[in-house]
Amino acid sequence: MRLVVIGMVAMMATSATAQVSAAPPPPPIAVPSATRVPPPVFSPSPGDLRGLPVTSIMVRMMLGKQILWNGPLNIGGNGVARISVNEPVDRPDDCNASPENRAYRQIELSINSQTYRSGNMPEYRLSARYVRPGEGAGCPMGTRTIAIDQGFSLDGRKSFLFEGDGGMQVQIMLQ
Numbered sequence: 465m466r467l468v469v470i471g472m473v474a475m476m477a478t479s480a481t482a483q484v485s486a487a488p489p490p491p492p493i494a495v496p497s498a499t500r501v502p503p504p505v506f507s508p509s510p511g512d513l514r515g516l517p518v519t520s521i522m523v524r525m526m527l528g529k530q531i532l533w534n535g536p537l538n539i540g541g542n543g544v545a546r547i548s549v550n551e552p553v554d555r556p557d558d559c560n561a562s563p564e565n566r567a568y569r570q571i572e573l574s575i576n577s578q579t580y581r582s583g584n585m586p587e588y589r590l591s592a593r594y595v596r597p598g599e600g601a602g603c604p605m606g607t608r609t610i611a612i613d614q615g616f617s618l619d620g621r622k623s624f625l626f627e628g629d630g631g632m633q634v635q636i637m638l639q
Contacts, residue, residue, distance in 0.1 A: 516540040516577045516587055519618065520639040525573055525592055527610070528631040532571050532594055536639070539575045539588060546574040553596070559603035567597035573634070578615070586615030590626060592634045 518540040525532045537545040549571040559567075572593045578586065591613050598606040612628040616636075624636040 521575075522637045522639060523573065523575075524633075524635045524637075525571065525594070526631075526633045526635070527594060533573060537575065540577050542577065544574050544576045546572075548572045555597070555603065569597065570595040575636075587617045589613070589615050590634060590636075592626070592628070592632070594632060 553567040576589045593611040610632045626634045
């Protein structure tokens with residue numbers, strides 16, 4: 465009986481295969497041609513593409529009474545005035561034994577002219593950041609960061625003072 469069932473299954477499979485292969489292929493599917501889309505049109509910027517006039521300033525970045533950076537910068541045009549300092553920091557001798565324990569402090573300051581502004585947006589954007597190694601017993605890992613990010617306009621004042629957390633200050637003085 466077993467042979468008969470297997471023989472019938474084989475016979476049914478053979479006839480099913482014959483029926484499938486005898487069927488005609490499906491008709492082709494018509495695909496509409498792609499419509500070309502015109503390129504985007506950009507509106508002119510509300511800001512002056514020539515940028516702001518170049519202005520000389522003095523910048524002082526402080527943490528409490530400690531001066532982190534002090535010096536001149538030219539701001540304006542279509543650019544960014546930027547300083548970046550990355551310097552090693554003293555640690556106990558046993559902490560400096562391996563490269564992963566070396567510590568650095570970072571001072572970053574940038575002033576962007578915002579030529580693509582509209583309405584009452586400020587002319588400039590100040591970004592200041594101070595990063596130092598963590599503190600504690602032994603060889604502390606990690607860092608601590610303080611930052612200021614703020615817009616401002618040269619509105620006739622000769623000096624600007626921006627204050628952040630932890631006693632961080634950035635003073636800008638027109639020359």
